[in-house]
Amino acid sequence: MKSKGVLSSSFNMSLGFIPVIIAILLSEFITQDVAIYIGTIVGVVYSIYNVSYQPIKIPNFILYLSTVILTLLTLATFISGSYIPPRALPLTLEVSIFIPMMILFQHKRRFINYFITKKTSCTRRFFTQGAESSIVAARFALILGVIHFIVISIGILYSEGQLTKEATAIFYKYLPPTVFILAIILNQIGIRYFNKLMSHVEYVPVVDTKGNVIGKSLAVEALSYKNTYINPVIRIAISVKGRVFLCNRSKKCSLDRDRVDYPMECYLHFNETLASAVKRVVKQTFPDVEGLHPTFNAFYHFENKLTNRLVYLFLLEIDDDSILCSPHFKEGKLWGFQQIEQNLNRNFFGECFEKEYEHLKSIIDIRERYKVS
Structure with missing residues (x-):
């Protein structure tokens, strides 16, 4: 049988970064608070769609994580004081998401096994595939995040802590959304490459x-x-x-x-x-x-x-x-x-x-x- 692909875009869990990307981009044109509110709303709506209306019921744990972080920042906006330094939202979101993602990646086998052992046979497959795909997406994002951290470190050392205005904008404003966007692109390239490799492999129905x-x-x-x-x-x-x-x-x-x-x-x-x-x-x-x-x-x-x-x-x-x-x-x-x-x-x-x-x-x-x- 000829297949259009073993994996569809539904397995690109990096798409869960979309609410974060929207919040970061909007923060350049409107206040940080409003950008966070809009990003949170997008995340919640996207999560509801992923759970209830998506044709392939693969849970996107990266999306859920991003939505939780945005929700926490939304709650923080109601607390008096400057919860995020001015124009620091992009880097704050990157760090806030990558820390729990790194913990998740460190415990990836336990994370996947949880769904294998706890879910019923009908839902186990979808949760297991969602967990595995999220681990793959996390790997792409963390690699890019590490590269970003190395670039910032080299820039600070090279300038002896006196970054220029242009370098500061690149490191703290433009690279964070670039990391998330590249994670989506690289994950999709990986899915297409995998489909090409597996184009002649047989697969069986799940009943x-x-x-x-x-x-x-x-x-x-x-x-x-x-x-x-x-x-x-x-x-x-x-x-x-x-x-x-x-x-x-x-x-x-x-x-x-x-x-x-x-x-x-x-x-x-x-x-x-x-x-x-x-x-x-x-x-x-x-x-x-x-x-x-x-x-x-x-x-x-x-x-x-x-x-x-x-x-x-x-x-x-x-x-x-x-x-x-x-x-x-x-x-x-x-x-x-x-x-x-x-x-x-x-x-x-x-x-x-x-x-x-x-x-x-x-x-x-x-x-x-x-x-x-």
């Missing part, structure tokens, strides 16, 4: 327990994030005259490696139908055989510490077992029900197979009796 698609993710994330969210998986059982064909799973499998299970299993691709996915799997497994048509039997939700999947179970009945004589199947053989039952609950078969066994047995029994009659 709820009823099979409704609620998002998408890279196929590799299905392994990396384990049971963070639900991905649809197709499993195809092979039956020959009342017996089930099983083989050893690969040692590379993330789930039930080297246990005995069906030879055909795969993730459903994003925007792929069940029918086309089944056809793809059968073609990959039996490239030279025509006329194989698995039938759908059931679907169920399966979750453990390693995976979270919505399983679609199909049954492929074949008459000629010679097509199973292939090195593609590791130690594969036909199993009778009595043989299977002697090895159940002994960590011999895959977990999904043991969950499916009774249903599969009844279906095969019914179909075999129907054939005889």
Whole structure:
């Protein structure tokens, strides 16, 4: 499937600096207090839009942080005294935002893990992606902030503490908004570059327990994030005259490696139908055989510490077992029900197979009796 990009601009968390940039730019034309009020209003409205109306519900933690800082400065305006030196709003905002952002970046793993462990499976993905994207945005901004600090330090040392009026304006007035704007631009460039690199990478749908698609993710994330969210998986059982064909799973499998299970299993691709996915799997497994048509039997939700999947179970009945004589199947053989039952609950078969066994047995029994009659 051709995609317009793995990541959209919704993942550019540096856009959360927009209220700050607006406040800084307005402070050059109106009073600092009014500029802060307007920036705060923009931040609150933008935050409400991000939470309630944005099509992709990715929380922008940089935006929330910026809005909180602006709100605190708004409250400070009602306190008597000069809470910010004249014309120092740009640098004050930069420092005020970058200090908590630096703390956040220092504890990035704990920050991300919090959402992985605390949120439900339906919202966990969005909060986790928002946290990760915010960490990326923070990295861009902090690098630029450090460069800004180095430039100021060099300027002060070079001038022996006597900065010219022009240098003061550049360091304290123009560079702070430039840092925020460059953070947005560099973050977007990073997203475009990432999309270019990942343009040929497969990704899979994220679904709820009823099979409704609620998002998408890279196929590799299905392994990396384990049971963070639900991905649809197709499993195809092979039956020959009342017996089930099983083989050893690969040692590379993330789930039930080297246990005995069906030879055909795969993730459903994003925007792929069940029918086309089944056809793809059968073609990959039996490239030279025509006329194989698995039938759908059931679907169920399966979750453990390693995976979270919505399983679609199909049954492929074949008459000629010679097509199973292939090195593609590791130690594969036909199993009778009595043989299977002697090895159940002994960590011999895959977990999904043991969950499916009774249903599969009844279906095969019914179909075999129907054939005889």
